[in-house]
Amino acid sequence: MQNNAPRVVLTRACRADRADLVSGNQRSRDYHHPWAEPFTDEAGFDAWLTRSFTGPHVQFVARDAASGDIVGVVNVNDIVLGLYQGAYLGYYGMALHAGRGLMTEAVSRAVSIAFTDLGLHRLEANIQPDNRRSIALAQRLGFRKEGFSPRYLRIADVWRDHERWAILADEWDDSGWMSGQATCRPADPPLGPADISSRRSGR
Numbered sequence: 001m002q003n004n005a006p007r008v009v010l011t012r013a014c015r016a017d018r019a020d021l022v023s024g025n026q027r028s029r030d031y032h033h034p035w036a037e038p039f040t041d042e043a044g045f046d047a048w049l050t051r052s053f054t055g056p057h058v059q060f061v062a063r064d065a066a067s068g069d070i071v072g073v074v075n076v077n078d079i080v081l082g083l084y085q086g087a088y089l090g091y092y093g094m095a096l097h098a099g100r101g102l103m104t105e106a107v108s109r110a111v112s113i114a115f116t117d118l119g120l121h122r123l124e125a126n127i128q129p130d131n132r133r134s135i136a137l138a139q140r141l142g143f144r145k146e147g148f149s150p151r152y153l154r155i156a157d158v159w160r161d162h163e164r165w166a167i168l169a170d171e172w173d174d175s176g177w178m179s180g181q182a183t184c185r186p187a188d189p190p191l192g193p194a195d196i197s198s199r200r201s202g203r
Contacts, residue, residue: 006065008105010074013052013059017070018045021061024070024094031095035131037155038073038092056080056087058118062106070094071102074110079118086122087114091134104137108174111141115169122169126152126162138165142173 013021022045025038032038039045052059056079062071072093079087089111093103114120125143127134143165151159 006105006109008071008102008109009063009065010060010106010109011063013049013061013073015049017061018042018049020070021045021073024096028093028095031098032092034156034158034160035128035134036090036092051077058114060106060110060113062102064097064102069096071097072106074107076110076114076118076123079120084122085120086124087118087120089114089123089125091125091137098133104140107137108141111167111172112174115172120169122166124164124166126164128160129163135163135165141167142171143167 011017022040022042025032026040029040039048048059051057056077058076058079060074060076062074063069064071072091075088075090077088077090089107091103091107091110097103111123114123123143124146125134125138126149127138129135129148144167146164146166149162149164152162153160
C-alpha cells in the first residue's frame, strides 16, 4: 500500500454508531460465524460500548472514507500497564467490504495508536486456526505466531481452539501503512496511558 489518501476513517466508537453497527453485524452474521459473535441488537451494542467507558478497553469503528459505510471494528481489550504494558487485539470486518484490504488499513492504524498514543509494548491477537483471512491480515502487519491454545474462547456455545499471534512495539513498522491518530469526536477524551490507568483504578 502506498502513502496516498486513506481509504478508511477510524473513529472511537460512540452512541451515534449504534444503528449502522447493529445493521452491519446483522447482515454479516453468516460471514462472522464461527469466528466471532458480535452483538446484533441495540442492547448488545450498549453493553459493548459501556466497556470502553468503564474498563481498560478502547474500541474503534472503521468506515469507508468514500461511502461512510462501516467496514469493521477493532478492539484493544484488557489493557494492562505497569510491568506488562500490553493488550489483546480483536477485529472483524463486514461482509459487504470483504476482500478490499480496508480492514488491513484499519487494524494497522489501530496498532499504531496502541503503540504510540497508548504507549503499549505488546499486542496479542487470538485467532482460530481455520480463520485464514484474519491470520493473513495479522501476518501482513508483521504479527508472529507464538503458540496454540486449545479450547481457548467460547464462541457460539463452543470452546474453540486459537492461535496466539503477537507483535511488540519495537517490531512494528507502519511505514507501508496508513498510520496516525484516529479521529476523535469533540466529546471524546484524548487517548493516552493516563486515561487507561484512571479507568482501571476507578477514578
